[in-house]
Amino acid sequence: MVYNETMGRKISDLSGSGLWNSRFGFLIIGFASLLWFFIRSGPKPSRAAYPCQKMASANAALWLSTIFGPLAGVSRSLLSLCILITLGIMFFTFTEGAPGNISSASNLEVGLLMKTTPLPLVIEEREAADSRVSTVYASRAGTNAEAGFAQLIELMEGDGLHFYARNGAPGIVAKGDVVIIKVNSQWNSRGGTNSDLVAAIVKSIVAHPDGFEGEIVIADNGQAQYGSGGNGGSLDWEKNNAVDSSQSYLDVARKFSTEYLVSAYLWDTITLKRVEEYANGDDQDGYIVADRPSSRTGIIVSYPKFETIYGTKVSFARGIWDKGEYDSERLKIINVPVLKTHFIYGATGAVKHYMGVVSNRLTRHNAHRKVGTGGMGTQMARTRMPDLNVLDAIWVNARPKSGPSSSYEDADLAGIVAVGRDPVALDAWGAREILMQLANLQGYGDAASMDPNERTKGSFGHWLSLSMDELRRAGFNATNNADEIRVLFEDAVR
Numbered sequence: 001m002v003y004n005e006t007m008g009r010k011i012s013d014l015s016g017s018g019l020w021n022s023r024f025g026f027l028i029i030g031f032a033s034l035l036w037f038f039i040r041s042g043p044k045p046s047r048a049a050y051p052c053q054k055m056a057s058a059n060a061a062l063w064l065s066t067i068f069g070p071l072a073g074v075s076r077s078l079l080s081l082c083i084l085i086t087l088g089i090m091f092f093t094f095t096e097g098a099p100g101n102i103s104s105a106s107n108l109e110v111g112l113l114m115k116t117t118p119l120p121l122v123i124e125e126r127e128a129a130d131s132r133v134s135t136v137y138a139s140r141a142g143t144n145a146e147a148g149f150a151q152l153i154e155l156m157e158g159d160g161l162h163f164y165a166r167n168g169a170p171g172i173v174a175k176g177d178v179v180i181i182k183v184n185s186q187w188n189s190r191g192g193t194n195s196d197l198v199a200a201i202v203k204s205i206v207a208h209p210d211g212f213e214g215e216i217v218i219a220d221n222g223q224a225q226y227g228s229g230g231n232g233g234s235l236d237w238e239k240n241n242a243v244d245s246s247q248s249y250l251d252v253a254r255k256f257s258t259e260y261l262v263s264a265y266l267w268d269t270i271t272l273k274r275v276e277e278y279a280n281g282d283d284q285d286g287y288i289v290a291d292r293p294s295s296r297t298g299i300i301v302s303y304p305k306f307e308t309i310y311g312t313k314v315s316f317a318r319g320i321w322d323k324g325e326y327d328s329e330r331l332k333i334i335n336v337p338v339l340k341t342h343f344i345y346g347a348t349g350a351v352k353h354y355m356g357v358v359s360n361r362l363t364r365h366n367a368h369r370k371v372g373t374g375g376m377g378t379q380m381a382r383t384r385m386p387d388l389n390v391l392d393a394i395w396v397n398a399r400p401k402s403g404p405s406s407s408y409e410d411a412d413l414a415g416i417v418a419v420g421r422d423p424v425a426l427d428a429w430g431a432r433e434i435l436m437q438l439a440n441l442q443g444y445g446d447a448a449s450m451d452p453n454e455r456t457k458g459s460f461g462h463w464l465s466l467s468m469d470e471l472r473r474a475g476f477n478a479t480n481n482a483d484e485i486r487v488l489f490e491d492a493v494r
Helices: 023-041 045-049 051-073 076-094 105-113 145-158 195-206 249-257 352-356 366-373 375-382 423-442 460-473
Strands: 134-140 178-182 215-220 261-266 286-289 302-307 313-315 319-322 325-327 331-335 338-342 346-348 388-397 412-420 485-491
Touching: 134 145, 134 423, 145 195, 145 388, 145 412, 145 485, 178 195, 195 215, 195 249, 195 388, 215 249, 249 261, 338 423, 346 423, 346 460, 352 366, 352 375, 366 375, 366 460, 375 460, 388 423, 412 423, 423 460, 423 485
Parallel strands: 134 485, 178 215, 178 331, 215 261, 331 388, 338 388
Antiparallel strands: 134 412, 286 302, 302 313, 313 319, 319 325, 338 346, 388 412
8 A cells, every 4th residue: 555645545446536547547647657757756766855856656556566477477577677776766765866875855965966076276385486375185985974074184293283282392282272173053054164074173183192182162153143044153053064964063063072172063042142251250152242343344353252161261252261360372273164155245255254253243244244345354353353164165056146054965176285374375275276176167147246356345355355364464374476475286096
């Protein structure tokens, strides 16, 4: 007996009445259901999970078994073919079209779109020609984020940039540091930071050679509005950017929290609460907001101040509040954006990712409007520069102006992770070498909106340049000039 999920009745219950009592009608409906199933689901097998497709497959299976079953005595080969077709239909229907009995629609889409070989992007090592130098370290490891990030640590170490601070030598993370891993939580699916990459970063930190004794916080502000759910960010989306699409940032934190001090904090929950600094006697979680906008970019700088579940008091700008004073050196920021297109600002990466640090709503939507004037550069310079920027270019939406949201279908497997101290250089390199190259390779149309060399007012290249100027004024090394960007690359996919 075949069950029709859409109608809620057994098909066999209809066999004695109406059209199903007519052999001609039964022939037409059965054949039409089979034809529709393959026309509709053939280009995209995930549609087999749709209720209408389940109904069509049930009708087709019943039709095949009824029409061709009696021919068993005439032709065994014909019967075998019928059985194979029927089983194929039922497999795609009741496993929802996904290999490995993946049950959820999100897992289904990931399973079907999960290619193992990245698209053939040409990534070249290069030396900087000019005196000002920013280095980009890049690795291609496909969907294996852990292997990719491990390669990057080796590349940095070999180049003299140490991930671990130890034995008195400088490095990015010391064993007692509090590390904020800043992700993009506003969008689910491929619009958010890859949670496999976040897990790889956490694993690398807790593997500190001296023994990690510090704390890790996975955090972001989705602004409590817009986003995939219409109400801001989430650290626990149902659909996530990972090999296992059910793995959220909260899942990553829980996994490591059994042995280490790892937690997650969604700043959306405090984005509407204005507070003062700890030094001013205010212990509440909330946002510090500047009294006046920047005279150059117009942004009203703001940043979170909060207490972790382990009792650590953190000011994003000032550092760790302990025993009546701030320890700025103990707080580290690892900025982990997903590289993608943006319908307003052309492209988004490490610089624009600081929109998840500000409270856009407390500043009356000032911050997002000031991205185009270089405001994110001001935000970084006046709060805290990332200690390391990790560019997630594993699954990339390079369809011009279609982001920042990104479905599983809209993203292509570039399989690349890149890191750098200079967020501007990382963005310029990523847009030029990954976004634009992917758009051209896949024929997505004019990629000019993602061009870091474009200087039209409001363009990606224009606001990135203004952000760079802000960072330079504050004394930070930043460049968007390809001749000043040095690239070290390791290809693990042969």
